[in-house]
Amino acid sequence: MKFQSICLAASLFLLTISNAFAEQKASSNTPSNIVPDWQLTMQNGEPINLKMFEGKPVILHFWATWCPYCKRLQPKLVELVEKHPEVVLVGISFNEDEDAKPQDVLAERGYTFKTAVNGEEVVRKFGVSGTPTTFFIKRNGEAIFKYTSSDVKDPRLLKATQVIAEK
Known part of the structure; x- marks a missing residue:
């Protein structure tokens, strides 16, 4: 029974990843789970894109200032990056009110990770x-x-961070 549960979880995980990137597949030699590049700006107008972090492991966090579940998860993501400093945490804010200031909200929470704004296209x-x-x-x-x-006790968060941090 436990083995069946593990197999089901693994299958669902692989299905989730494949579905998320299936339309991004460029050729038969490119795996479908290679993330697409993107170009946005941060709240201060500075450009930010995925290429800036090329060769580094990345936790890419889609969030919104009004989201209570994001607020709950962010401390755990920051903790994971502190345990694995080679990992970069990058946020993409979307579905915000017109006057939202995501980087200011993060600063108020004590976080310094970079966040792109108006991320609907990347979403x-x-x-x-x-x-x-x-x-x-x-x-x-x-x-x-x-x-x-936003389950901060989920052991998969640490495991995924450890896997991406591997050389």
């Missing part, structure tokens, strides 16, 4: 349907885990 590219949605991306650009919960 569509990644197939994100709600907040929070967090991708764990290896150095080669391969997404190995998509997380759509």
